[in-house]
Amino acid sequence: MNKVVAGPSEAVRDIGDGATLLLGGFGLCGIPENCIASLVKMGVKNLTCVSNNAGVDDFGIGLLLQQKQVKKMISSYVGENAEFERQLLSGELQVELIPQGTLATRCLAAGYGMPAIFTPAGVGTEVAAGKEVRNFNGKDYLLEYAFDADFALVKAWKGDTMGNLIFHATARNFNPLMAMAGKITIAEVEELVPAGELDPDAIHTPGIYVQRIFQGTNYENRIEQRTVTRR
Amino acid sequence: MSLTKEQIAQRIARELRHGYYVNLGIGIPTLVANYIPAGMDVVLQSENGLLGMGPFPLEGEEDPDLINAGKQTITTVKGSVFFDSAVSFGMIRAGRVDLTVLGAMEVSDQGDIANWKIPGKMVKGMGGAMDLVASAENIIVAMMHVNKAGESKILKKCTLPLTGVGCVKKIVTELAVMEVTPNGFKLLERAPGVSVEHIIANTEANLIIEGEIPEMLIN
Numbered sequence: 001m002n003k004v005v006a007g008p009s010e011a012v013r014d015i016g017d018g019a020t021l022l023l024g025g026f027g028l029c030g031i032p033e034n035c036i037a038s039l040v041k042m043g044v045k046n047l048t049c050v051s052n053n054a055g056v057d058d059f060g061i062g063l064l065l066q067q068k069q070v071k072k073m074i075s076s077y078v079g080e081n082a083e084f085e086r087q088l089l090s091g092e093l094q095v096e097l098i099p100q101g102t103l104a105t106r107c108l109a110a111g112y113g114m115p116a117i118f119t120p121a122g123v124g125t126e127v128a129a130g131k132e133v134r135n136f137n138g139k140d141y142l143l144e145y146a147f148d149a150d151f152a153l154v155k156a157w158k159g160d161t162m163g164n165l166i167f168h169a170t171a172r173n174f175n176p177l178m179a180m181a182g183k184i185t186i187a188e189v190e191e192l193v194p195a196g197e198l199d200p201d202a203i204h205t206p207g208i209y210v211q212r213i214f215q216g217t218n219y220e221n222r223i224e225q226r227t228v229t230r231r
Numbered sequence: 232m233s234l235t236k237e238q239i240a241q242r243i244a245r246e247l248r249h250g251y252y253v254n255l256g257i258g259i260p261t262l263v264a265n266y267i268p269a270g271m272d273v274v275l276q277s278e279n280g281l282l283g284m285g286p287f288p289l290e291g292e293e294d295p296d297l298i299n300a301g302k303q304t305i306t307t308v309k310g311s312v313f314f315d316s317a318v319s320f321g322m323i324r325a326g327r328v329d330l331t332v333l334g335a336m337e338v339s340d341q342g343d344i345a346n347w348k349i350p351g352k353m354v355k356g357m358g359g360a361m362d363l364v365a366s367a368e369n370i371i372v373a374m375m376h377v378n379k380a381g382e383s384k385i386l387k388k389c390t391l392p393l394t395g396v397g398c399v400k401k402i403v404t405e406l407a408v409m410e411v412t413p414n415g416f417k418l419l420e421r422a423p424g425v426s427v428e429h430i431i432a433n434t435e436a437n438l439i440i441e442g443e444i445p446e447m448l449i450n
Contacts, residue, residue: 026298028278028297052316075356076358077358097348099365100357100361105321108317119362168298169313170298225302226303229286231290
């Protein structure tokens with residue numbers, strides 16, 4: 001059971017115009033840098049991107065936005081990207097802003113084989129518009145559907161040839177959830193090892209969810225807000 | 232004298248209790264971490280997947296994989312644990328987080344909060360705020376009493392798109408501490424040297440005022 005592909009261009013080769021993609025990461029932390037670079041190179045268009053954030057102007061999903069490759073973004077917070085804001089206000093880009101926990105749990109539902117979830121997030125707000133509301137034990141909840149995405153692009157710290165993944169620190173964030181939710185999940189890892197080398201107890205994402213894996217290169221791992229304590 | 236942002240944070244820190252798990256939002260709420268009383272066991276939750284958030288790293292020790300929900304580089308502390316975003320919002324939704332402190336653009340006397348969108352102007356998104364306010368039992372808002380145009384942000388009814396309905400319990404501003412009661416805002420404390428009349432003049436909503444209103448204790 002070998003899931004290894006040569007590199008990012010082979011991994012994303014069949015992502016076509018109009019595809020729906022789940023992209024892991026929180027801010028610029030734990031984003032699939034190599035896959036994004038390949039999508040920019042391919043010039044694939046009209047993408048629907050589901051990701052907590054939209055990158056910054058010159059990195060992450062911001063690179064796809066610059067090339068006008070994104071038709072629609074589904075995100076919870078997009079505050080750090082001026083080009084995004086410009087495209088949104090001018091109507092070039094469709095945007096659906098959804099609560100962060102709803103985003104996470106709609107991925108979880110897809111990976112768990114459940115069609116929908118109920119969450120209290122957004123009840124009584126414009127997020128609830130057109131959605132079914134159910135009352136359980138005196139409290140209202142919104143019906144939210146599992147994501148139905150063609151591909152998930154995730155970044156892990158370590159992976160093995162069978163697609164088992166381990167994440168590092170807060171770079172885990174949405175990555176394991178999206179890995180479970182994609183019809184085809186592509187994992188790029190900082191270190192790829194032969195099957196059997198990862199401790200089975202330590203694996204976060206079972207390889208059954210991962211269809212393609214490769215060892216990425218030239219990771220920038222950019223820091224968005226460098227905050228330090230003076231020595 | 233109205234409080235500085237640091238002093239608002241200082242006042243909110245007095246709401247912390249031993250053993251609390253606390254989620255601090257971006258802005259003034261983040262500053263609350265600087266005023267956790269010595270010896271008090273408080274664990275900070277960062278909704279991007281960390282319990283046990285420590286201070287900023289020493290220069291040169293930043294880890295790009297270790298950030299808080301404001302995307303700032305941080306550190307772990309003894310007993311820290313990482314998890315994915317579904318677990319993170321699972322513990323929030325399940326009410327395991329004892330106290331949530333967040334900022335707001337507007338709060339109404341029904342406890343409604345607006346803090347994620349100014350139509351046609353500001354498009355940032357709600358992040359985790361809608362999940363937090365929909366589930367947390369104990370929500371304190373840290374905010375400025377009036378906006379830059381001098382208009383009150385403490386209202387009978389919010390004018391901006393809502394983040395959550397009937398959820399805010401307490402508000403700490405540069406002028407006052409107020410509690411949301413079934414009958415509206417109740418004035419609990421005033422900033423040192425700030426008169427009740429000044430607070431009333433800067434508050435669009437009605438205030439319930441019972442007896443002498445004490446000054447906040449600020450170091």
